[in-house]
Amino acid sequence: QVQLAESGGGLVQTGGSLRLSCAPSGSTSNRYAMGWFRQAAGKEREFVAAISWSGSTTYYADSVKGRFTISRDNAKNTLYLQMNSLKPEDTAVYYCAAHEQSWITTNDYEYNYWGQGTQVTVSS
Numbered sequence: 001q002v003q004l005a006e007s008g009g010g011l012v013q014t015g016g017s018l019r020l021s022c023a024p025s026g027s028t029s030n031r032y033a034m035g036w037f038r039q040a041a042g043k044e045r046e047f048v049a050a051i052s053w054s055g056s057t058t059y060y061a062d063s064v065k066g067r068f069t070i071s072r073d074n075a076k077n078t079l080y081l082q083m084n085s086l087k088p089e090d091t092a093v094y095y096c097a098a099h100e101q102s103w104i105t106t107n108d109y110e111y112n113y114w115g116q117g118t119q120v121t122v123s124s
Contacts, residue, residue, distance in 0.1 A: 002026045002113040006096050009118030016086050016122070022079040022096030022115060033099040034072060034079045037108055038092035038120075048094070049081060050104040059104055063089075086122045093117040 008020040022034070035050035049060045049070035058070055069082040079096055097111035105111070 002032070002098055004096050004098060004113055004115035006094060006115045006118040009094060009120045011121045011123065012086055013123050014087060017082070017084045018086065018120060020081040020083065020094055020096075020118060020120075022081075024077060024079075024098065024113075030100065031102045033102055033104045034070075035097045035099065035104070035106075035111060036070060036079075036081045036094060037097060038090075038094045039117075040089075040092040043092075045095070045108055047106045047108065050099075050106060051079070052104050053102040057104055059106060061106075083120070086120075088122050088124045091120060091122050093119050 003025045004022055006022050031053040033052050036048040037045050038048050039045040047061050051058045051070045051072055055072050067085045071080045095117045096115045098113040099105055100112045
């Protein structure tokens with residue numbers, strides 16, 4: 001079993017930046033692909049970004065492409081999401097997730113482990 005813990009959320013103005021982190025614990029010997037999802041109030045959870053175990057392959061939702069960057073540091077066992085040029089529509093609870101395979105997927109139902117979420121609020 002794997003436990004995930006997100007951090008780094010907060011309140012920023014339009015155009016600001018935040019960096020989210022995700023620290024897994026538990027069974028961390030497997031080479032998991034990782035992803036970020038978000039869920040705004042009253043809306044469904046949506047895919048944001050994903051990264052392969054090696055970090056060589058990434059994929060982004062069109063809504064965040066060019067503004068967000070997903071990365072990982074396997075030596076530190078930490079996943080990151082750098083968010084720049086934030087917009088009010090980015091306001092949501094952000095979740096990190098782990099996929100029990102080394103390749104990426106955008107499908108939330110293929111992820112096996114989820115964090116508790118961290119709130120990101122962007123004011124206009």
